[in-house]
Amino acid sequence: MSIGNSPEDGNSPDDDRPSVGSALRQARIAAGLTIDEVSASTRVRVPIAQGIEQDDFSRCGGDVYARGHIRVLARAVGLDPDGLIAQFDADHGGRPAPTAPAPLFEAERIRPEPRRPNWTAAMVAAIVAVVGFVGFTLFSGGGKDGGSTVAEDSASPKASHTPSHRPSTKPAEPDRPEPSDSAIAGVPADKVTVKLTAEGGQSWISAQDHNGRLLEEGVLREGDSKTFSDSKRIDLVLGNAGAIKLFVNGKEVKKVGTSGAVQRLSYTKGDPEAG
Numbered sequence: 001m002s003i004g005n006s007p008e009d010g011n012s013p014d015d016d017r018p019s020v021g022s023a024l025r026q027a028r029i030a031a032g033l034t035i036d037e038v039s040a041s042t043r044v045r046v047p048i049a050q051g052i053e054q055d056d057f058s059r060c061g062g063d064v065y066a067r068g069h070i071r072v073l074a075r076a077v078g079l080d081p082d083g084l085i086a087q088f089d090a091d092h093g094g095r096p097a098p099t100a101p102a103p104l105f106e107a108e109r110i111r112p113e114p115r116r117p118n119w120t121a122a123m124v125a126a127i128v129a130v131v132g133f134v135g136f137t138l139f140s141g142g143g144k145d146g147g148s149t150v151a152e153d154s155a156s157p158k159a160s161h162t163p164s165h166r167p168s169t170k171p172a173e174p175d176r177p178e179p180s181d182s183a184i185a186g187v188p189a190d191k192v193t194v195k196l197t198a199e200g201g202q203s204w205i206s207a208q209d210h211n212g213r214l215l216e217e218g219v220l221r222e223g224d225s226k227t228f229s230d231s232k233r234i235d236l237v238l239g240n241a242g243a244i245k246l247f248v249n250g251k252e253v254k255k256v257g258t259s260g261a262v263q264r265l266s267y268t269k270g271d272p273e274a275g
Helices: 020-030 035-042 046-053 063-077 081-091 102-108 119-141 181-185
Strands: 192-198 203-208 214-220 225-230 233-238 244-248 251-253 262-268
Touching: 020 046, 020 063, 020 081, 035 046, 035 063, 046 063, 063 081, 192 203, 192 233, 192 262, 203 225, 214 225, 225 233
Parallel strands: none
Antiparallel strands: 192 225, 192 244, 203 214, 203 233, 233 262, 244 251
């Protein structure tokens, strides 16, 4: 005679184990977690998690999706998910044929709201850009007559502006020799080359090639130089033309403009005075 319960008695060790829902609830309480905390960490909605802990799997949408919820909840509370899923299968008629539960399972999870464009930041950036441009225009374009002179087509250095001579405390510099024909010959004949030097103060400059591509834009500080080349044409905008010393294709251009005046200039290959 054997002592104890045998399988024939109907009392196997599996009969004493808690249900899937009870095991998850006991493990959650032992881990010191609330149902809301488990829902937040697993993204399984609170009503579904509560139903599973009560062995009510009707909110899961089917056995396949219930297995997915059991797996993530078991991992969140420190249980072996495979054992609980095997117990669930035994209680619900076995495991069905494999399906692709990911799309529907993801639908049960809490999805973050899409981010909206930050129009406020964009408007602030646009306002700052406009204020900066206006401030720079007032700083660099103000002359004695309160305005700025714009020469729309000043390809020829013989512009109609009369340069204004401001008193200077610097000692007079010795006369420099005029550039010779060799200076023109020293630059590539198949390109237009423009050199800008800020000698009478700083100036805002802009340079574009013949395709309209921006080569440079910004403030050229006193003493600095910039050189640009293109195969056909260079277009310039000078915010303080009187401060700029200009060489085109190796030859200096006289009377670029007056102090504080805005000049728009275009140059091509060859002698700048010939065209």
